[in-house]
Amino acid sequence: MRGIALATGFCLVATSAVASPVTVGSYTFSSEAAFADDAFLVSGTIRFNCLGGGWGVNPPAASVAEALVGSDLSHCVNNDTGDSGVVEIVFSDNLILNSAGPDLVVLELSGAMSAGTPDPRENFGVSVYDGVAFTPFTYFDPIATGTSYCGDPSLCLDTFSVEIDLSAFGLFEGQTVDRVRLHIFDVGLGTKSADIGVLGALNSAPIPEPSTGLLLGWGLLPLASRRSTGGSRIR
Helix, strand or coil: CHHHHHHHHHHHHHHHCCCCCEEECCEEECCHHHECCEEEEEEECCEECCCECCCCCECCCCCHHHHHCCCCCCCCEECCCCCEEEEEEECCCEEEECCCCCCEEEEEEECCCCCCCECHHHCEEEEEECCCCECCCEEECCEEEEEEEEEECCEEEEEEEEEECHHHHCCCCCCEECEEEEEEECCCCCCCCCEEEEEEECCEEECCCHHHHHHHHHHHHHHHHHHHHHHHHHC
16 A cells, blocks of 8 residues: 555656646747736726637727736737736746747737748837846747738738747746737837737746645555654664
């Protein structure tokens, strides 16, 4: 029975570690845990549209969190003419890791463009929390990925991306980030502002689940008890 308990503990830990890759646009992420876990409005105004609320089959998102959490591109945040807002996005089950190359990708939707083409109409700002404070905003034009996302067969938008290298924000290699901010605003070029729907970590550092240690502990308790008993016999 003691051997069974130990094996069961390791089996449960191994099962919890199984993860399936997730593809969004032209990017494949390690698992659903690579995506943002929470989001909220810091200041200004944000609206929810993209492929919902009259554009497609999906109703508008009810909150910033619904629009930006997870890998679903069917909801997004944007702004009408003259509006501006800052949203904060939190990663709680995996941290963004500063490693070689891009560490985070922000995915958004826009009109059709050839792959590799930047879209200045969808410009937005990115700031990262460096452990002490948020860095100044750096502004990007998203790049067409050559893929599209459809709310229904009659409504498809191209998927665009901004790849973020944390080193460009002054972070050292190996440093982790658990939150970023986006500045979304009207750029005055005949369109709404960036339609941002997904944030995913290309490089991530997992946060161990508390249950993992408990499972291991439960599995090892019978073994530890056996060793303790055996030691007393020697004395």
